[in-house]
Amino acid sequence: MLTLGLVLVALGALLHVWIFVLESLLWTAPVARRTFGGTPEQARATAEMAWNQGFYNLFLAVVAGVGVALVATGDRSAGVALVLAGAGSMVLAGVVLVARTPSRLRSGLTQAALPALGLVALAVALLG
Template sequence: MQTVTVILAAVAALVHVYIFVLESFRWTAPSTRRTFGISAEDAETTRELAYNQGFYNLFLAVVTVAGLVLWGAVPAAGTALILAGTGSMAAAALVLVTRDPAKTRAAMVQGTAPALAVVSTLLTL
């Protein structure tokens, strides 16, 4: 079960690093605008908000990776950090889909691995 947890948490972190890059550095790029379904004008208007939001995604990834690194040496701290990072990711995906059901696909991409990582982590306790 630990291997499954590590894989799921690592995938969740990688997805959130990718989201960070899209939101913080590629927000106005045509491919990113297509991904998020926004116009060029809206991308320009929301550029600073997206930049900030991208860093939230990066910080969740960092917390999760820190938990993975600590898990072997300090299991309680590692577990807490993994649950904090992946739990926040899963909760954010839930907020996304409950606010706008049209964003279900995005919420699934953002939240499936983290939610499964939470379950897997809890099963290792």
């Protein structure tokens, strides 16, 4: 279960790296508009906000990824703390998105599902 949890959290972190790319590097490109919606004018008007938001997603991915690496190499205390902080924040961000905008349920589940499942598997492995 430990390995499964680490893999799921790592996949969640990779998804958040992709979200960073979309929000911070490709925000005005067609691929980001297809993913998030909006017009080219809206994308240009919100580019600064998206740039900043993308970095939040990158930082969450880095925290979770470093935590996964630490657990995998034997430093469970620091690793689990970082995994909980990074993946837990990913899950809570998905909850906040859906709570604020219920029509974004799919987006909220997309960003929260992998880290949530990873945290459950880690909890079973570490507490079981």
